[in-house]
Amino acid sequence: MDLQNLLLGNLDKASLVGARISMLMVFAPFFGSTAIPMPVKAGLTVAVTAVLMPVFHAFPAVPDFASWVRIVLGEAVVGLVIGLVMNFAFEGIEMAGEIAGFQLGYSLESSIDPTTQAASSVFSVLYQTLSLLFFLQLGMHRWMLLSLARSYAYLPVGAARLSKAGVMHLMHASGAIFSIGIELAAPILIATMLTDLSLGLINKAAPQFPVVFTSISIKILVGTTLVILSLGFWPGLLGGYFESALATTARLLRAW
Numbered sequence: 001m002d003l004q005n006l007l008l009g010n011l012d013k014a015s016l017v018g019a020r021i022s023m024l025m026v027f028a029p030f031f032g033s034t035a036i037p038m039p040v041k042a043g044l045t046v047a048v049t050a051v052l053m054p055v056f057h058a059f060p061a062v063p064d065f066a067s068w069v070r071i072v073l074g075e076a077v078v079g080l081v082i083g084l085v086m087n088f089a090f091e092g093i094e095m096a097g098e099i100a101g102f103q104l105g106y107s108l109e110s111s112i113d114p115t116t117q118a119a120s121s122v123f124s125v126l127y128q129t130l131s132l133l134f135f136l137q138l139g140m141h142r143w144m145l146l147s148l149a150r151s152y153a154y155l156p157v158g159a160a161r162l163s164k165a166g167v168m169h170l171m172h173a174s175g176a177i178f179s180i181g182i183e184l185a186a187p188i189l190i191a192t193m194l195t196d197l198s199l200g201l202i203n204k205a206a207p208q209f210p211v212v213f214t215s216i217s218i219k220i221l222v223g224t225t226l227v228i229l230s231l232g233f234w235p236g237l238l239g240g241y242f243e244s245a246l247a248t249t250a251r252l253l254r255a256w
Contacts, residue, residue: 016157017056018049019072023079024148029090030132030141032083052149060158074160078253082148085173085249086140089241090131092180097127099185103192104223105216123227127184134235140242147246155253166256173248180241191226195219 025031025041062068100106101121135141195218203211 013056014049014053015068016060016062016071016075017053018045019075020079020151020157021045021048021052021148023076024083024144027080027083027087028144029083029086029135031144048145048148052152055149056152056157060156071158075157078151078155078160078256079148081170081252081256082144082151082249084170085252086144086242086245088174088176089180089238089245090128092177092241093127093131093184093238094124095177095181096184097121097124099181100127100188100223100227103185103188104220106220130231130234131238134238135242138235138239138242140239140246143242143246147249150250151253154250155256160256163256166252169252169255173252176241176245176248184237187226187230188223191222192219195222 022045025045030036031041031044060071062071098121101123104123106122196215199211199215199218202209
């Protein structure tokens with residue numbers, strides 16, 4: 001009987017800790033990818049829960065089932081926020097790819113994004129794939145797990161409360177999608193604008209020049225060359241985006 005109570009008590013605590021972790025595994029970049037089988041995600045959730053559980057010595061009292069549901073939902077929201085804020089950076093990168101693809105004429109050809117299973121431009125898929133590779137190369141998946149573990153220090157199990165300030169902070173954090181998208185696509189926007197301006201001047205000076213037939217090819221050549229040359233700056237640039245997302249997550253959870 002004592003063993004049964006011990007197992008039930010540990011299972012109850014594991015469910016409270018695992019709720020935050022499981023939502024991270026569903027919504028966070030890389031961990032939430034559809035390429036990772038669900039049994040692998042479930043096993044990783046159990047493993048991380050087993051590692052973190054011995055660290056906590058104080059758990060909230062759960063007098064009834066309604067209190068347990070409330071705490072589990074609160075923990076799930078915390079895991080959702082951690083994964084969602086990091087996803088804002090990836091959405092901004094995808095937006096930059098969409099802008100670049102549209103400017104260079106790649107939007108005429110669509111492909112399937114493996115992360116969202118939706119039709120996207122070639123450049124959008126390229127940007128998403130490169131950002132995921134840099135994400136893993138920089139070890140941000142480990143830093144995200146570390147951020148999850150640290151979140152229990154300033155937001156213990158059962159302490160999560162949905163507040164208006166927290167929701168407003170999350171809405172404000174979503175603005176990173178547009179700032180990252182415009183900043184990352186800025187070189188392509190400037191290059192294509194200058195190319196269009198140059199071709200317009202050439203057309204005025206030499207009307208016989210076939211601008212209509214050559215403009216797309218020239219812009220594709222200029223834009224693709226620019227992207228290749230700028231790849232060396234991507235690790236530092238994307239690393240800054242990812243670190244900013246982790247810092248934003250910490251501020252959000254402290255204000256929750």
